[in-house]
Amino acid sequence: MKTPVLDMRAISVTYGGRVPAVVGVDLKVRPGEIVGIIGESGSGKSTLAHSVLGLLPKAASLQGEHFDLAGTDMLSAGRGTLTALRGPAAAMIFQNPMTAFSPIHTIGRQLTELLWRDRDQATGQKRERIVAALRDVGIPDPIGKLEAYPFQLSGGMLQRVAIAAALLMKPQLLIADEPTTALDVTMEAQILHLMRTLRDTAGVAILIISHHLGVIAEICDRVAVMYAGRIVEEGTVETIFRQPGHPYTRALFACEPALIPTGARRLPVIAGEVPRPGGTGCDFAGRCLFCEERCLNCAPPWATAAADPSHHSRCHRSMS
Numbered sequence: 001m002k003t004p005v006l007d008m009r010a011i012s013v014t015y016g017g018r019v020p021a022v023v024g025v026d027l028k029v030r031p032g033e034i035v036g037i038i039g040e041s042g043s044g045k046s047t048l049a050h051s052v053l054g055l056l057p058k059a060a061s062l063q064g065e066h067f068d069l070a071g072t073d074m075l076s077a078g079r080g081t082l083t084a085l086r087g088p089a090a091a092m093i094f095q096n097p098m099t100a101f102s103p104i105h106t107i108g109r110q111l112t113e114l115l116w117r118d119r120d121q122a123t124g125q126k127r128e129r130i131v132a133a134l135r136d137v138g139i140p141d142p143i144g145k146l147e148a149y150p151f152q153l154s155g156g157m158l159q160r161v162a163i164a165a166a167l168l169m170k171p172q173l174l175i176a177d178e179p180t181t182a183l184d185v186t187m188e189a190q191i192l193h194l195m196r197t198l199r200d201t202a203g204v205a206i207l208i209i210s211h212h213l214g215v216i217a218e219i220c221d222r223v224a225v226m227y228a229g230r231i232v233e234e235g236t237v238e239t240i241f242r243q244p245g246h247p248y249t250r251a252l253f254a255c256e257p258a259l260i261p262t263g264a265r266r267l268p269v270i271a272g273e274v275p276r277p278g279g280t281g282c283d284f285a286g287r288c289l290f291c292e293e294r295c296l297n298c299a300p301p302w303a304t305a306a307a308d309p310s311h312h313s314r315c316h317r318s319m320s
């Protein structure tokens with residue numbers, strides 16, 4: 001098995017010494033793998049992604065047993081190391097491509113600035129690399145687009161430019177935070193196809209965060225489900241979608257509009273609120289239809305499904 005590009009063990013992030021946003025997360029992403037993270041708003045998905053990119057605010061504290069990104073120990077890395085890793089080790093594409101670029105500079109100038117590390121390379125060579133990257137992500141007339149400003153491109157085109165920007169830096173891991181949420185369905189399909197092609201041709205590993213379960217089902221190999229800062233279930237995309245083990249995962253799927261039978265008069269919701277992470281017992285106990293005494297008093301350990309050793313869940317009863 002290939003060495004993971006990203007290897008996290010028992011990683012926690014706390015904001016301002018008080019708010020635990022990520023609690024004891026274990027996560028591995030291997031070269032060429034596409035891993036999805038799903039979960040409600042506030043479950044810690046973006047915090048997890050920002051910790052990989054060294055983008056946590058100063059007030060956040062990062063702790064854990066092991067955190068390796070492309071061979072660098074992220075727990076001991078200083079700001080300089082984190083900056084140097086951004087690009088070659090991990091790059092990110094964001095939800096809204098319109099705000100990912102400066103409105104006052106041309107696409108060509110902004111992409112050229114990303115190549116600041118390659119000081120020895122001639123301007124003409126950089127330009128050729130940029131044009132090739134734009135062509136690779138399916139931008140028509142890539143030479144003409146160098147002079148364009150972001151507002152002159154559609155959201156879908158701009159998201160392609162964002163992917164080209166990320167790939168110009170040849171990252172080992174691409175993190176995509178809701179990459180298609182701001183796009184219409186046609187553009188969404190094209191961007192997902194593009195990401196899969198990049199994985200197949202360049203072998204880049206991809207960590208994708210999305211509320212949209214259809215996106216995750218479409219593109220991912222493995223899925224991790226986050227709830228209240230913890231990963232509560234993980235497995236292959238087929239297993240998680242066909243045989244979800246954790247009651248939270250099942251509840252999340254039951255609320256997905258695309259999976260709700262037509263004719264249903266009301267959209268289901270998961271009753272109650274996401275608790276502050278780190279309490280005793282199971283964090284989902286207060287909202288769980290199957291809650292038992294032990295769920296209130298004792299945090300569930302990881303259990304592995306008998307039928308599938310790659311399927312894990314943190315629930316006292318889901319695997320029994």
Ligand SMILES: Nc1ncnc2c1ncn2[C@@H]1O[C@H](COP(=O)(O)OP(=O)(O)OP(=O)(O)O)[C@@H](O)[C@H]1O
Nearest residue numbers: 015019021039040041042043044045046047048057
């Ligand atoms: N800079 C910050 N300072 C303090 N608390 C923060 C900060 N950023 C996030 N949080 C808190 O951390 C928790 C996790 O937030 P995070 O944005 O990581 O969740 P998320 O799953 O990505 O949510 P969403 O899908 O809405 O983006 C939330 O309680 C949030 O309020």
